[in-house]
Amino acid sequence: MSIRARMPRERGLWSRIVQLTFLAALLLLWTMATTEWGVSHILLPRPLSVWHEFVDIIGSGEFLPDLRVTLGELAAAFAISFTLGTTLGYLISRSSYWIKVFEPLFAGIYSIPIILFLPLYVMLFGLGPASKIALGATISFFPIVLSTIVGFGYVDRTLVTAARSMGASDVQMFRYVLFPAALPVILAGLRMGFTVALLSVIGSETIASLAGLGHRIVNLAENMEMARMFGYIAFVVAIAVLLNTLVSRLEARGRWQ
Amino acid sequence: MTAEIAIQARNVSHQFGEAGEARHVQALLDTSIDVARGELLCLIGPSGCGKSTLLNVMGGLVTPTTGSVTVAGKPVRGPMPRDLAFVFQESALFPWNTVFENIVVGMTFQGVAKSEREDRARRALRAVSLEQFAEHYPGQLSGGMRQRASLARALSLETGILLMDEPFGALDEQTRMVLGEDLSVLLSRSQKTIVFVTHSLGEAVFLADRVAVFSARPGTIKQVIAVDEPHPRKPSFMTAPKFHALRDQLYGLLHDEIRKAMAESGQTRRRYDDVANGADA
Numbered sequence: 001m002s003i004r005a006r007m008p009r010e011r012g013l014w015s016r017i018v019q020l021t022f023l024a025a026l027l028l029l030w031t032m033a034t035t036e037w038g039v040s041h042i043l044l045p046r047p048l049s050v051w052h053e054f055v056d057i058i059g060s061g062e063f064l065p066d067l068r069v070t071l072g073e074l075a076a077a078f079a080i081s082f083t084l085g086t087t088l089g090y091l092i093s094r095s096s097y098w099i100k101v102f103e104p105l106f107a108g109i110y111s112i113p114i115i116l117f118l119p120l121y122v123m124l125f126g127l128g129p130a131s132k133i134a135l136g137a138t139i140s141f142f143p144i145v146l147s148t149i150v151g152f153g154y155v156d157r158t159l160v161t162a163a164r165s166m167g168a169s170d171v172q173m174f175r176y177v178l179f180p181a182a183l184p185v186i187l188a189g190l191r192m193g194f195t196v197a198l199l200s201v202i203g204s205e206t207i208a209s210l211a212g213l214g215h216r217i218v219n220l221a222e223n224m225e226m227a228r229m230f231g232y233i234a235f236v237v238a239i240a241v242l243l244n245t246l247v248s249r250l251e252a253r254g255r256w257q
Numbered sequence: 258m259t260a261e262i263a264i265q266a267r268n269v270s271h272q273f274g275e276a277g278e279a280r281h282v283q284a285l286l287d288t289s290i291d292v293a294r295g296e297l298l299c300l301i302g303p304s305g306c307g308k309s310t311l312l313n314v315m316g317g318l319v320t321p322t323t324g325s326v327t328v329a330g331k332p333v334r335g336p337m338p339r340d341l342a343f344v345f346q347e348s349a350l351f352p353w354n355t356v357f358e359n360i361v362v363g364m365t366f367q368g369v370a371k372s373e374r375e376d377r378a379r380r381a382l383r384a385v386s387l388e389q390f391a392e393h394y395p396g397q398l399s400g401g402m403r404q405r406a407s408l409a410r411a412l413s414l415e416t417g418i419l420l421m422d423e424p425f426g427a428l429d430e431q432t433r434m435v436l437g438e439d440l441s442v443l444l445s446r447s448q449k450t451i452v453f454v455t456h457s458l459g460e461a462v463f464l465a466d467r468v469a470v471f472s473a474r475p476g477t478i479k480q481v482i483a484v485d486e487p488h489p490r491k492p493s494f495m496t497a498p499k500f501h502a503l504r505d506q507l508y509g510l511l512h513d514e515i516r517k518a519m520a521e522s523g524q525t526r527r528r529y530d531d532v533a534n535g536a537d538a
Contacts, residue, residue, distance in 0.1 A: 158345055158349045165338065165342070172366055180354075
């Protein structure tokens with residue numbers, strides 16, 4: 001009994017150790033490649049010089065304007081896809097006919113690489129933040145609308161019938177039954193939407209942009225400032241991990257299952 | 258019968274789908290019954306005989322194709338949360354609410370004043386001996402406890418009528434026996450009118466004042482048997498000769514109907530196979 005109860009935590013600890021060992025091994029390989037095996041420092045700077053650049057980027061506050069642009073684009077893109085996705089998803093979920101029409105349609109569109117619209121968006125909205133916002137909003141719209149349709153569209157009929165038999169009004173039905181039933185599914189979709197919005201905003205910045213973290217990284221690469229570029233990549237990774245952890249925490253708080 | 262009538266069903270028929278459609282089912286055919294105030298009426302019959310449909314028609318969840326139902330003299334046109342409460346087979350508790358919150362939410366729906374809800378919820382939990390599990394979530398309870406919580410929610414609504422759709426159907430034999438005893442005790446105290454759908458012959462005889470036996474599809478009430486035994490019923494009733502005589506009588510009535518129902522569902526299956534094999538085309 002006590003052994004079984006302890007198992008999951010120990011397994012969790014072990015997988016943590018394996019994960020950390022894996023990362024340490026990568027770092028060791030990287031160091032070996034730059035010091036022992038003679039890989040060019042222009043292609044692959046030494047970990048220590050990347051670390052110095054990373055510390056300098058954070059210490060000097062040089063990252064701030066680019067971070068502001070990228071986070072601004074992300075916030076705008078997510079606000080648009082959140083509003084449109086949840087509203088449309090709810091409206092579609094009210095009719096089994098609309099669900100049958102739109103769920104496969106959206107799922108189909110979601111599976112094509114929407115990044116292909118970037119050149120079009122750049123032509124329409126220019127090189128500034130607007131095209132990045134449009135792309136991020138388009139890509140993150142689909143997981144959000146799909147999860148909202150599924151969340152509201154497939155609520156356990158027994159619960160709805162029970163609430164109806166006790167006299168629930170339409171507003172009460174939404175507040176006490178439909179919304180809490182759909183919430184975990186919608187939150188999963190929102191988390192997914194947030195992740196793909198972040199990916200597409202930074203990704204499209206590296207392709208066509210005037211500012212932002214993605215833009216900065218490409219610029220540094222073009223100037224052959226490799227150590228600093230790696231420092232910025234490390235910075236973006238840190239930001240992404242931070243944001244995703246935050247969003248996962250928020251998601252876990254809204255979950256009852 | 259001179260007793261006051263709580264529910265009156267008159268010539269109720271119900272069909273799902275239109276005649277001629279593949280999914281057309283005549284679930285209930287020209288069924289009439291009066292439920293006296295304070296009695297426990299069991300509906301028993303083969304699968305698909307329309308006993309649950311009749312219960313849902315009584316509760317205003319299903320509008321019958323023809324016929325009418327009145328509850329306390331009022332025609333039923335939709336849910337009547339002030340007059341009757343449901344207990345469903347599967348736990349219809351909201352999984353995101355604790356047991357206590359589930360009961361309070363039910364009263365919120367029904368329109369009970371906020372100041373009264375907590376007291377009434379506590380009283381209902383005491384009635385089913387679940388006080389200690391008020392803060393548990395349904396997922397943390399056993400099947401039997403979940404059904405007791407569902408019963409507590411229905412009791413808190415303080416309706417004159419309880420409609421129970423195989424409430425113990427998913428539970429094991431021992432649990433349902435104990436819950437049956439509890440229900441009998443509760444009933445003897447509360448003077449509620451209860452309509453109780455069940456598959457179990459023993460449960461029907463143990464709980465009911467009268468048992469309505471349904472025929473196979475299209476279902477209608479074939480015969481009503483009175484169980485003349487006061488509530489609360491003791492476990493010893495289950496071993497009494499009278500219990501066995503009634504149970505055997507029910508079995509005799511049901512046996513042919515169940516065979517008929519099984520033969521029909523066999524036929525249905527064969528028809529589906531034909532369609533699947535393209536024999537109809």
